[in-house]
Amino acid sequence: MIINLHSSVCRPSHDNRYLFISFCRLKKEVERCRDVIAGLALLRPGVTFTLYDRSTRSFIAKYIKGRSQVQSISQFFNCTSPEDLTQLRAISAGNWTVAGWAMRPPQGHPNTSRQRIFINNYAVKAPALSKSIDEIFTESYRAIIKVQGRAPSADLLSLRKATNLHSMFLLDLQCPPEVIEVLPEPGGGTVLLEDWTPVVAAVRNAVLSAWDSVLNSALLSEVESHRGHREDQVEAAVRHASVPRREEDLIAPQAGASPSVFLPSSSGPWSKSAPSRLGNGRTMSSHILRAGPLNHRTHRNPSNSIATNNGEYNRNNKPPEKQQSSVLRLPPQSGEPPRAAYSTGSGISRQQLSSASTIRGVDAQALPPLLPPRDPYLPSSSSNSLLQVYRHRRETSRPRMAEGSALASLPKKRPRSSTPSASLASLSGGTGTGLHPLSLGQETAPTAPPAAPSSALDVILSTWRNPAMMPAATGASQTVATLDGLSSAVFARLRPEALAREDLQGARALHQVECKFIPIISSTGKLALVDQHAADERVQLEKLKAQIVSPSGGPAGGTCPSLQLPQPQPLRLGADEVPLFAAYGEAAVAWGWRWVVYRASACAPEALAEVTAVPLVATRGLTATDLRLYLHDMATTHGGAGPPAGIIRILNSIACRSAIMFGDELVPAQCQDLVDALEATQMCFVCAHGRPTTVPLVDLVAAGKAAAVLQASRARPNGGGGVGLRGLKFKLKATLEN
Amino acid sequence: MEVHPVLGPRELPELLPIPAHEAQAVRSASSLSSLWHAVEICCINSVEAAATEVHIELDFGTCSFKINDNGHGLAPEGMSLLGSWNITSKSKLHNQLGGHRGEGLASICSTAVVEITSRAAGSFETHSCLIRAEELLQIKLATEQRSRSGTVISVRDLFFNRPVTRKALTNSG
Secondary structure, eight states, rough: OOOOOOOOOEEOOOOOHHHHHHHHHHHHHHHHHHHHHHHHHHHOOTTEEEEEEETTTTTEEEOOOOEEEEEEEHHHHHOSGOOOOOOEEEEEEEEEEEEEEEOOOOBBBBGGGEEEEEEEEEEEOHHHHHHHHHHHHHHHHHHHHHHHHHHHTEEEEEEHHHHOOOOOEEEEEEEGGOEEEEOTTTSSSSEEEEOOOHHHHHHHHHHHHHHGGGOOOOHHHHHOOOOOOOOOHHHHHHOOOOOOHHHHHHHOSSSSSOOEOOOBTTTTTTOEEEOOOGGEEEEETTTOOOOOOOOOOOOOOGGGGOOTTSSOOOOOOOGGGGGGOOOOOOOOTTTTOOGGGGGTTTOOHHHHHHHHHHHHGGGGSSSOOOOOOTTTTTOGGGGEEEEHHHHHHHHHHHHHHHTTTOOOOTTTTTOOOSOHOOOOOHHSSOOOSOOHHHHHHHOOOOTOOOOOSSSHHHHHHHHHOGGGSSHHHHHHSSOSSSHHHHHHOOOOOSSSSSHHHHHTTTEEOOOOOOOTTTEEOOTEEEEEEEEHHHHHHHHHHHHHHHHBBBBTTTTTOOOOOEEEEEEEEEEOOOTTTHHHHHHHHHHHHHHEEEEEEEEOOSSOOOOEEEEEEEEEETTTEOOHHHHHHHHHHHHTTTTTTOOOOHHHHHHHHHHHHHOOOOOOOOOHHHHHHHHHHHHSSSSBBBBBHHHHHHHHEEEEHHHHHHHHHHHHHHHHHTTTTTTTTHHHHHHHHHHHHH | OOOOOOOOOOSOOOOOOHHHHHHHHHHHHOOOHHHHHHHHHHHHHHTTOOSEEEEEEHHHHHHHHEEEOSSSSGGGGGGGTTOOOTTTOOHHHHHHHHOSOOOHHHHHTTTEEEEEEOOOOTTTTEEEEEEEETTEEEEEOOOOOOOSSEEEEEEEEETTTTTTHHHHHHHOO
């Protein structure tokens, strides 16, 4: 049983031309390997061959022993019609025995990859034999193509493809090994012989015999001449030929007549041998000549000479009566194809003609029209409105861009301003630092009347700047004479500048917020927000690190589990890297790496290390590259690098994946436990990936003081400093200065 | 009498033999051209060892492959000769026919790291040898003993000392 499991449907990415080209070459290499295995499996049905690709993790080909040779050869030829697969009958030519299989024309292949020649079960290259068979194939096949080409409905592309086909065959030759010499080459050596003539003749005879049903008259004549017919019998048949006969007359078996059959051999051009029969039960005596109604030209060819039983030419002898029913079919002149009228005489069936017209099933009309690639960056015709909107938006934003103001998101389909000068005037009438939405609306929507400020509060809000968004430096140095300054200063005092580890000690966790954060109140009265994922990530990382890494930076317990690699990983070493193995090899061995170093030599100028085992951390193994990085780190820090970076990377990944995620609900007790565990870690304010775990929000003590001042001012409205905002400002100023 | 000028160097260069490793590198380059050729060589060896099952694992990306067969294996005494040039186990008849001149495996061993593990038919022990750049690094009892006769040839880092060939192969792989 033959199974081809390698799929050739995979398509590379069209965006990367390099990958596409390399993919084609890779596919070619894979195909070449498969062809090699297929060639070895063809004549060895008792051997199982399996070809597995590790990169794709798939079987490329499978040839299970016990398979039928016919089946394997059909698979090799990709034969769709079993009747076209012909077996070459064994022919002995001197010391040679010729046998094999061939695909009957018009079945062909675009290249010569389906041509195999085996000599004593070894694949070789014999250009003389391949060329001879291809000549037969071409002569019997291209004539049909040319006939098809004259038809008005001929498809030139398919015809051209069809004319460039090669024959498909498998030759199994046996000979004494001393008569040949093989030049070793990849894919089978080239065979050298003293004389190729007998071998070529035997192969040609075998192929012609197998393809006799599809040969043209010239080749049939050659077949007949090989069996030693006289030329005078040809002329006699011409004289007695009157009307074309039916095919049944031509193929009527002659029981009595069995003339000697002549085969070429080394002793001479014609020699007697056992009578042979043609295919389809025809014998030589009945199938000497065939005739057509139009072509009566004689064609003298020494190879067509017909000899008598005595081996002598006798021009005066009349043909036997049994042969009078045969008709003369004179081969056309060289270069002239057989005419369509002799389609049956040429041996090509009409079915084959009809099948030849649709060779390969290629129909150029069925191909989709080629369209130019569409540029994705160009807008299509359906998005004209969007393009117009984009252009309009760009034009309307130019005046604002010129003033140095950043535009917020503009409403779509805004009409273009007809007076750019008016828009600039409106811009200049603003604060000068930027536009506010109200002014934008007034300027760009002339149809909507501008809304007048409803109260003084709106005016204040329109000019007020949120101090929380101001840089922190402005809080201390800004004067408190203005309301902005005062509020900034208050905010700065209320927001803690930093958090310390002492703040986490004894911190009280509040209720979880949005299943993401945990607000805490520290012992110093600060309100902070804890990221539950980042905090737990840090906690998990510290736990894993304590299990894997010792406090000194080496493996916990002195050794680390090691994973034996099924295939050693190569590691090419530079001249400066080989001493690192000697210097820090013990530390790497302690972490679980195992390797073999091959030093440079005259035959191998580059040193090589094969890593045979890697550290195993939580079911994850490191690589040879991690070993190289670790050795370099050790060299840089003179042995104080700590755990390998690969192990830290794995621990970080495990900690992140096993930590509490956003969305996980936590009860208050769990929140408190998490905060306590975070406080116990070494780096409690940074997660495994460098993100902050805790962010301070408000200093509650300062906020309490501010609230007390406000309450006092309300209790004594007529206190020092005036009433209303002025009084409040006075009191706040006094509080801050104190 | 005409005097013809003497062209060429004043001192004729001395004929010297090419170093052995360079000569073998040239031989290896001429007899081994591609990964599939190396696979073919090893498969033919497996077939000629009367193997009925030949399993091939390929990895074009790392220029490595592994062939496992159930042939008659290799005797421990002969494993020390593996990787040497013009060493063959085929008969003279086969040598004349298939061009077996003991260069296939030697070509592979001269340009790759080859590990051969084999259990000979009729033997109960499995031996392995490691060869790199024609240098036999070690011969020892295999860590994993085979249950039946046969040979495993593991070729790694093919063409490591032929950077141009390897680059062409890896670019195509």
